[in-house]
Amino acid sequence: MSKLNIFTKGFFKENAVFVMLLGLCPTLGTTTSALNGLGMGLATTFVLVLSNIVVALVKNQIPDKVRIPAFIVIIASFVTVVELLMQAYLPNLFEVLGLFIPLIVVNCLILGRAEAFASKNNVLDSAIDGLGMGLGFAMALTILGVVREILGSGSFFNFKIYPGDGALVFVLAPGGFIALGFIIALLNKLTKQS
């Protein structure tokens, strides 16, 4: 697989949310607005790249049977470090994203990439994979966030585009599932035709 292939597969062919349906808990929780979705996506990307690099570095030292607990410790450490640093030096961003940071630990996308890719490939490829997968995740969250924000709150990246409250259901989790389902159906139709 070429480096470019590794990078781009995260966007469409193996997109974490739309194709593999991984990490749905943070997806539904954070995509009530486009900005929250984007922020969560970028924070996840950051952790994903770092954890992929470290997992690829230590993969040959870790006995097969304890690899999952070891990966989880590594991922959880990175998440905590990110949370502390953000709280200390970027308090404004933390105010927006703070609630969602601990959710990154339970995002199976990260453990999934550590297990399926980083534990079998070299450091550079793992970093590229983390970046591609993470940005693909961020893209998916932003798209879902935009749809839910327009339908649910009548605004786009916090700019009001029509007066009133919009359809309340799209702000809540059930609306998130409905919107996600329609987006996946649409994407499947588009990709199957080509």
Place this chain on the structure above:
Amino acid sequence: MASKKKSSFINMVVVLFIVSTIAATILAFVYQATKEPIAKAKLEKKKKAIGLVVPEFDTVYSPINNMFKIALAEGDSLECYPTKKGEEFSGYAIKANTSKGFSGTFWIMVGFTPDGKIYKTSVLEHKETPGLGDKMQKSKSNWSEQFTGLDVPNIKDIDGDGILIEVKKDQGTIDAITAATISSRAFCNACERAYIAFKKIEK
């Protein structure tokens, strides 16, 4: 594919021990390094919130250093930050919490002028539903404007339950947020608690 290391009891224990030790060391180091900046950022936030909810005051008399606690009940007390303009007390910022929120406890700062009117309010920390309950934040909607200048001592208690700040559904005076009555009630409850605390200062 890289060759996997064979698992034996010894190397599993050793590797997990080493991984955890390294992780713990890094976390301890980062925690130490960020402890002060985090405390500073929190203090800044508190100062900003105080500045937002009370009338203009002299900074010579520091509200942070003169903070005192008001006990509402056993093991339940609120922090009060008094402010002075000249020699007179010009306002009291009370950090009030409520456990009646939709997703647990949240904290707001309520500013009172000495005559018992609410000057302004500000949300400190909350976990209410994004898009619904979070409309109590000034940045999300102007719902909390209703509390600005609220003349609490002169509110008529229609249903006679002794609670002054209530939503209209409970025979009060406050319009609840659409589809977030629980969050609105909780916000009123926090203001009410702050007012009870305020009345205790006067005595």
